[in-house]
Amino acid sequence: KLADRATDFTQALLEKDADFRQAAAKFQLPVNETGEFTAAAPDSKLKADPQLSAAAFKLSAQEPNSDPVQVADGFYILHLVGVTETRPLTMEEAKPKIVDAIKKSRTRELMSSKGPELANQLREAAKSSAGSDLQAAIQKAGVKAEKLPPFSLFEEETTKSQDNETNQSKEPKSEQVSQGKEPKNEPASQSKEPKNEPPDLPMIKQAVAFLNAGEISDFVPSAENGFIAILEKREPFADPDAGEKKAAFEKKLLDNKQRIVLYEWLHERQQAAGLGSRKG
Structure with missing residues (x-):
């Protein structure tokens, strides 16, 4: 295991x-x-x-x-290679960083307000029997629609010790990503998860884990932009043990979310008590 x-x-x-x-x-x-x-x-x-x-x-x-x-x-498992000591920046070095930080801050504020609003607009458009309404809503929002190849929600380990983890259980899906990237539909296949995968694929998997075909996720901040995932379809599991693996995967997601909520609560309590968080 x-x-x-x-x-x-x-x-x-x-x-x-x-x-x-x-x-x-x-x-x-x-x-x-x-x-x-x-x-x-x-x-x-x-x-x-x-x-x-x-x-x-x-x-x-x-x-x-x-x-x-x-x-x-x-x-x-993370390993520390080294630490670069900090030093005060010169005004010339600091100015572009300050400007960039302000731009990113404004972008995040805009996404936090517009992202959920866009997700609701897409859900309303998806209620129509005409798929063109959803595509029109995506185009009207001016966001980028990106097709993802089919992928497996969870991975399983091969029994051979020389092999690394592989995606043996196949549950192809398709999504779209928005607010910088936004979802599009895609045919399912039995191919393995592509190696040239987007860096935010783990977050996309979490976003669609509990969705049914045709449902739309909430807006998820990702790096400097964010995405909204639309699940087109799920293919039946070929693996007889897929049900147990899916249940274990979903439990892992819930455990992770509970852990994150706990960390955020502890951080808020530390700030309220005037305690700084240690960063080794």
């Missing part, structure tokens, strides 16, 4: 003089390295789930490895 592999790998990192990359190679796990990032501007590889960025800032030279972090598409 994925959880067992994550636990075994974590235990291996606790051994004396353990090397992260060597241990990953031994367990045949892929390693993805981020660039330099800050809390205000996290690396794109950490944007798939808020837990990843939070876990990254708990790492230190004394404790460079994180515990397994469970997200929608599996488990992640």
